[in-house]
Amino acid sequence: MTDSTKFKLIIVVGFILIAAFTVSRKYDSGQKKIMPIENSFTNDLRDGDLIFQTSLSSQSKAIQSATHSKYSHCGLIYKEGKNCFVFEAIQPVKLTPLDKWVARGRDGHYVVKRLKNADQILTPQVLKKMKAVGNQLKGKDYDIYFGWSDDRIYCSELIWKVYQRATSIEIGKLERLKDFDLSSKALKLKMKERYGNNIPEDEKVISPVSIFESELLETVKEE
DSSP states (O other), rough: OOOHHHHHHHHHHHEEEEEEEHHHHHHHHHHSSSGGGGGGGGGGOOOTEEEOOOOOOHHHHHHHHHHTOSSOOOEEEEETEEEEEEEEEEEEEEEEEHHHHTTOOOGOOOEEEETTTHHHHHOOOHHHEEEHHHHHTTTTTETTTTTTSSEEEEEEHHHHHHHHHHHHHHHHHHHEGOOOOOOHHHHHHHHHHHHOOOOOOTOOEOOOHHHHHHHTEEEEEEO
C-alpha cells in the first residue's frame, strides 16, 4: 500500500469517527431531554389526580431523611381546557403550570396517582367542592414548621385536607412528629433551628410518602 493510499484511508476513517461521534452526541442529548409535558400525556390526566416528585428545595433532604422516601413534594392536578396545573403548597399556596412544576423536580421525574374509585367519587360536584376548599387555602404561606393549623400549609397537608374536607376520604395515615426518623445530624440541626429546645413531638403530621403509599391510590403515570 502506497503512502498516498494510507493517507486517504486515514482521512476516510477520521470522517467516519467524527460522524459517529456527532450522531452519538445527538442521540444522548435527545435521550436526556425532558419532553414538553403538554404534548405527551395530559389527555390522560384527570382533575383530582395526585402528583409526586423529589424536590430540589433546601429542606428536601431533611424530609427524605425523616420519612425514608425519595418523594418530598406533591400536589393536586387540575385541568383548565387542554392545560394542566398543579395546586401546591410552596410559597405561597398556588396553581403552577404542570410543565414548570415537573421541571423543578430532580431529573424531571414524577409519579401521578389516582383514587382507585375516582369515577364514582370525583363527580363534577365533588371536584367543584374540592376546588372551593382549596381556594380557602390559596395564598396561605408555606409552613416550614409543619403545624396542623390552617394558618400556614405544607404540601401533603394541602392534599390531605382538600380530599378530607371535600370527600371525607383520608388519603394516607396521620402520624405524630415523633414517629419520624429524626436522628440525622442535618435534620437535628434543622429542627433545632426551627423549634429550639421545644420540639412539638406530638404535632399531627401527614407526609408525602404516607399519601404516596396509600392503598386507596393507583399509579397512572411515571416518568
